[in-house]
Amino acid sequence: MSVQAEWIAVDWGTSRLRAWAMADGAVIAQAHSDQGMCCLQPDAFEGALLALIEGWLTGGTTDVVACGMVGARQGWMEAPYVAAPCPALPEQLVQVPCKDVRLRVFLVPGLKQVQPADVMRGxxxxxxxxxxxxxxxxxxxxxxxxxxxxxxxxxxxxxxxxxxxxxxxxxxxxxxxxxxxxxxxxxxxxxxxxxxxxxxxxxxxxxxxxxxxxxxxxxxxxxxxxxxxxxxxxxxxxxxxxxxxxxxxxxxxxxxxxxxxxxxxxxxxxxxxxxxxxxxxxxxxxxxxxxxxxxx
Structure with missing residues (x-):
């Protein structure tokens, strides 16, 4: 069965990568791998993502929205923490430059609290x-x-x-x-x-x-x-x-x-x-x- 995602949702943690092909607000396919942030260098993230989702891409550009440790300092690209009090979903996502023109990848920033010091991602x-x-x-x-x-x-x-x-x-x-x-x-x-x-x-x-x-x-x-x-x-x-x-x-x-x-x-x-x-x-x-x- 051919899958053509309208967009792709990604939860990229320390040890796991999970992705869902989305269309009309519903999940039409899903996939996962053990290519978490902890085992990848910054230049390897795009390849790990493509290995999982390439079959869902159309001939044009597909948006990928990702949360989790993929946006950490050691991840694909840092999505700086937003300080609380703040909306749970920061207003500005971080776009990652991609070599593959079929991808447009955005990272959701995590939240931070200065006093007492605390952080979250995902x-x-x-x-x-x-x-x-x-x-x-x-x-x-x-x-x-x-x-x-x-x-x-x-x-x-x-x-x-x-x-x-x-x-x-x-x-x-x-x-x-x-x-x-x-x-x-x-x-x-x-x-x-x-x-x-x-x-x-x-x-x-x-x-x-x-x-x-x-x-x-x-x-x-x-x-x-x-x-x-x-x-x-x-x-x-x-x-x-x-x-x-x-x-x-x-x-x-x-x-x-x-x-x-x-x-x-x-x-x-x-x-x-x-x-x-x-x-x-x-x-x-x-x-x-x-x-x-x-x-x-």
Whole structure:
């Protein structure tokens, strides 16, 4: 089947490249590769993109709108951060010079916050997608991931945001710390809730509670599924305790992959929060659609 894209939406992260062929606001084809920003030199980006999307190009020029780490300093071309408070979708995209005349590539800038220092790339596009479908929405948007973002949104602007390394900490602790000997596959809802409750009420106990996971394995034979769930609960509880000024008393949208977003949503609901869960891929495409509308 021949695919002729009206335009192409791209989410180009550190480790993955994903693209969607778009026509009449709908996805008509999609493709992905492992050619993320981390494994490419600046002069290799165009070739990596063409290898994925060349079959979608028409005889004329096709617009490509990309978000994520492709616009980082180490990426294809730097799309400088825009300082918050600001719209989730910056007014000016960055155009990349291309050798192939069939391509017209635009990068979505990330957002920065000077005090306290913070940055994001890619999440701003997901927020822009959500706000494009929820006009005049005020509240807090949570974007779970390796570096989870919490953003206060009001009057169609990102007022402020904070990042939490919870996802990366979980990976490091389960793969490189002493806890790697105690965790494993599986899940235990009761252990997760106990860990969550502990650090939500006493976040200062996190470091000690983490080691108790190893001790519980050695002395009590705690099963790997219980250990893993408790670790997840302890880390998320500490994050929710620190981010409480953002979410307490606010309406909250959690934008993410369904299983992880669901964990965040259920944890917030135990605290009486009103939460809706939104698919991350759909919001990425919606944000890129909004960005494409800005291209003249």
């Amino acid at each position: 999440e701003e596009t997901q927020m822009a997608g959500f706000l494009s479908q929820n006009k005049s929405w005020d509240g807090v948007i949570c974007l779970p991931g390796t570096h989870t973002k919490w953003a206060h949104v009001s009057a169609d602007e990102v007022v402020s945001f904070r990042s939490f390394m919870t996802g990366e900490m979980f990976k490091l602790l389960t793969q490189q710390s002493v806890l790697r000997h105690s965790v494993g596959a599986g899940w235990n809802a009761e252990a997760f809730q106990a860990g969550l409750d502990m650090t939500l009420s006493r976040p200062e106990s996190l470091a000690s509670e983490l080691f108790s996971i190893r001790a519980g394995d050695l002395l009590l034979g705690t099963s790997p599924d219980v250990a893993t769930a408790r670790l997840s609960g302890l880390l998320l509880g500490a994050e929710l305790a620190a981010s409480r000024p953002y979410w307490l008393g606010q309406q909250i949208a959690v934008i993410g992959e369904s299983s992880l977003a669901g964990v965040y949503a259920e944890a917030l609901k135990t605290q009486g929060a009103w939460v809706e869960v939104v698919d991350a891929d759909a919001m990425t495409r919606a944000g890129l659609q909004a960005a494409r509308a800005q291209v003249s």
